[in-house]
Amino acid sequence: MLHLCLSLQRTNFNSAMEHNQDYEVIIVGGSYAGLSAALALGRALRRVLVIDAGAPCNRNTPQSHNFITHDGTPPAVIGQIARSQVWFYQTVQWKEGHVSALAQTEAGFLATLESGETFSAAKVLLATGVKDLLPDIPGFAESWGISVLHCPYCHGYEVRGRNTAILANGAMALEMAKLIRHWTGKLQLLTDGPSTIPEADRAVLETNGIKVTEKRISRIEHQAGHLDGIVFDDGSRLALEVMYARVPLAQQLDVAGQLGCALNPAGLITVDDMRQTSVPGLYAAGDNSIQARSVAAAAGAGNFAGAAINRQLIEEHFLATGRMDG
Helix, strand or coil: CCCCCCCCHEEEEEECCCCCCCEEEEEEECHHHHHHHHHHHHHHCCCEEEECCCCCCCCCCCCCCCCCCCEEEHHHHHHHHHHHHHCCCCEEEEEEEEEEEEECCCCEEEEECCCCCCEEEEEEEEECEEEECCCCCHHHHEEECCCECCCHHHHHHCCCCCCCEECCCCCCHHHHHHHHHHCCCCCCECCCCCCCCCCCHHHHHCCCEEECCCCCEEEEEECCCCEEEEEEEECEEEEECCCEECCCECCCCCCCHHHHHECCCCCCEEECCCCCCCCCCCEECCCCCCCCHHHHHHHHHHHHHHHHHHHHHHHHHHHHHHHHCC
C-alpha cells in the first residue's frame, strides 16, 4: 500500500468535520510548505483541509539554519509557531492521517486515507516532501541530520573546519568535494567500495589533497547521532566528526503511477511557473519539487503555491459567473 507520512496535530481539532466534505483545496502534507500554503489560502478565505501524519524529514535535526528570523531554531519549534498562526484562520481544517491514494474526479480530486475516509476538493497541493533512501549502514540513520548531513548551507557553518568525510562515488564526488572544501580543509572522500570516479576527477581530488578511500563501510560509530568514527570491513577505523552524503530519494506518494504526474530525471515533481504539475489542478511545493532542500525554500514555495491556487480559483469562478450572467 502506498504510504504518505506527514506531520500535523491540532489541539482543537474539529471532531464534527464530516467525511466526504468538499473543500476548495486539500493540502497533502502539513510541514513548512504545506503550512505556508495553508496560511496564504486561509487569508484568502478558502476552505482548506490539511492532511498530515507527523513524520517530517528533518525530525532528527536539532536546529534549522539559513532561515531568516529563525536561524538556529529547532525545526519542531518553527512548525509549532507556524501551526499556532495558521489556527487563527477558521476556514482551514486539519486531519491526521496517511493518504494512501489520490484520484482525479469530474469535480477535481479525491483523497483516500488508510483509514478508508475520503475527502474531495477542486484543487490539491502536494506538500509531501520526499523519502530519503538511506544506505543500510548501521548508525547512518541514527546520525542522519545530526552529524551525517546533506547540505552545507543548512549545517556547514556549525561544523566548519572539522574532520570531515564525504560519502560519494562516480561523477558527483568531485562536485561535492569542491563544495564541502569551502567549509573545511580537513576533508577526504569515501566511496564505500570500488571507486567509479572518473580518472580526471580523481586526479583533481588528489591534487587538492583530498584522499579517496575505497574500503567498504561496516558501521558508523556515534554518540546520540554525533559521529565518533567510521569502521571499515577490514576492521580499520577512521576518526571522524562529520560526514556529508547525497542519498537517493523517492516521492512519498506515487503520483506518477496514480495520476500520470510528470517527474524530472532527479525524481522530483515537474511544475510550471505557477507550481502546477502536469496534471491540471494538481500543484506541488517543497522538497518534492525543488532541488534546494531547506525550511526557507519549502516555506517560500508553499507561500507562492497558495497564492497561485487562489488566483486560479478566482479566475475559474469569475469566468463561470460571467458565463452565467451572460
